[in-house]
Amino acid sequence: xxxxxxxxxxxxxxxxxxxxxxxxxxxxxxxxxxxxxxxxxxxxxxxxxxxxxxxxxxxxxxxxxxxxxxxxxxxxxxxxxxxxxxxxxxxxxxxxxxxxxxxxxxxxxxxxxxxxxxxxxxxxxxxx
Numbered sequence: 831x832x833x834x835x836x837x838x839x840x841x842x843x844x845x846x847x848x849x850x851x852x853x854x855x856x857x858x859x860x861x862x863x864x865x866x867x868x869x870x871x872x873x874x875x876x877x878x879x880x881x882x883x884x885x886x887x888x889x890x891x892x893x894x895x896x897x898x899x900x901x902x903x904x905x906x907x908x909x910x911x912x913x914x915x916x917x918x919x920x921x922x923x924x925x926x927x928x929x930x931x932x933x934x935x936x937x938x939x940x941x942x943x944x945x946x947x948x949x950x951x952x953x954x955x956x957x958x
Contacts, residue, residue, distance in 0.1 A: 834858055835898040839887035849874045858884050864924055867904045870931050872924040877936045885936035888946055897932055897950045908932045908950035916947045923947050
């Protein structure tokens, strides 16, 4: 099991290794140079114009929205911290971090030189 779930935008999608056009035509893609469980996990998907557009409503996310991420037995909940527009050449958001986070990247509508970048931080487990 490798998947992402974003309740606010009713998204449940399977993740596959890589970000080639073929992968993104069927799955949410995992940036191969990023982590899978600890540190910064980088994911990408189409948002329009393709058969599968998993990130079409990413722009509706805001600070505090939850993202669930599963990789085999590993399962975490992340909370959106930052939503920004970055240059398509800016890969700094995918660098590994001490902090456990998810970085979601997709295109910006009608602006091919930019990308929408959502970063979510691992939510602390509440202890009762």
